[in-house]
Amino acid sequence: MPNRFKEGDAVRVKFEIRPGHIRTPMYVRGKTGIIAAYYGSFPNPEKLAYGGDGLPPVPLYGVRFHLSQLWSDPSLKDILQMDIYEHWLEPA
Amino acid sequence: MSDGHVHTAGQAHQPIAKDEHELTYFEKRVVALTNLLREKGIITIDEVRRAVEEMEARTPTLGAKVVARAWTDPAFKARLLGDAKAAVAELGLSTDGINHLVVPENTESVHHVVVCTLCSCYPRPLLGEPPDWYKSAGYKNQIISNPRAALKEMGVELDEKVEIRVLDSTADVRYLVLPRRPPGTEHMREEQLAGLVTRDSMIGVAEALAPAPR
Structure with a gap:
């Protein structure tokens, strides 16, 4: 499965x-x-967990969030990065 | 053994010590599953024992070797940051069970710290089993909600100019943090440097140790 997003794209979970x-x-x-x-594509763990083969593999991204936005607290300056599979993401 | 039950540690036919606690729900389930798999001839107790022994033989000294090599060999470090699994394999170390390994580098301007809020994802082949605090709700909550305060509480006080990046390891990626090489270690050899690399420094909740004064 080709990846839909590239580095720098804004996405919404x-x-x-x-x-x-x-x-x-x-x-x-x-x-x-x-x-x-x-990071490449991986068998979908949300299906693997129930005995499925997880195929087709789904693209996996590191998505960066500002903590200030995550927690609605402008005093926070740092970053949180999380691994998220493509089917959870949409263009923002 | 043909009597169809598993002897766990401390349980013999003639008990010499009382078990410390009743088996919990999950412990009972493990025993039941193990017995079923044995009865069906799928696994042997010896295989289980060896798997546990292999698991317990993995310690943070493995990850420390990787870090010490990266500190002393810039070409290796470049390969490690690019394709960590391949670089680690050069050292003869296994990353079996890790689908994708990433080594984020701590620098003067960026500090990485790892958490798994969903469960306990951790680079076990290189660090062994995670510490209990890593799996605690307290650590998870604090590190994602205010990492600067959480790190300070754990003894890492970072300059305001240093950006903290919390890595929430939720999927197929495992992270091994490359801590900064401590100052005053220019004279040290790779094997000596490895002794400064702690488990916590590879999770990102500590710096590497300072060298002993000469």
């Missing part, structure tokens, strides 16, 4: 509530970040 082995923590859902790295 989908705000979805799904049951199961989800690898996107709640605290970034609905938040906007920047693609900092593309």
Whole structure:
């Protein structure tokens, strides 16, 4: 599966509530970040966890967020980077 | 053993010590699964024991070798930052079980610190099992909500100009932080330098140790 996003792209994490082995923590859902790295494609762990083959592999990115935006606190100056699979991301 | 049950440590036919606690739900489940897999001939107890021994033999000294080499060999460091799995393999170290390894470099201007808020993702082949605090809700909450304050509490006071990057390891990537080489270590050889590289410095919650005064 070719990767849809490249470094520097602004992305929004989908705000979805799904049951199961989800690898996107709640605290970034609905938040906007920047693609900092593309790591390649990997079998989808959200399917692997239930005995599936996880195929096709899904692109995985390092997405960078400003803590100030994540927590709505302008006094925070630092950065949080998280690994997020492409199906959780949309262009921002 | 043909009696269909597993002897865990401290449990013999003639008990010499009382078990410290009742088995928890998950411990019971592990014992039940192990017995089923044995009965079906899928695994042997010896295989389980060897797997546990291999797991316990992995310690942060492995990661420290990688760091010490990177401190002393700029070409190796460049390869490590580019393709960490391949570079680590050059040292004869295994990264089996890690799908993608990334080594972020701490510098004068950037400090990386690793967490796994969802569970306990950790570069086990190079650091062994994670410490209990790494898996605690307290560490996870504090490091993602105010890493500067959390690091200060753990003894790392960073200049305001240093940007902190918290890496939340949620997926197929494992992170081994490359700490800064301490000042005053120019005369030291690779093997001596490895002794300054602590587990915590490779998680990013500490700096590497200062050398002993000469």
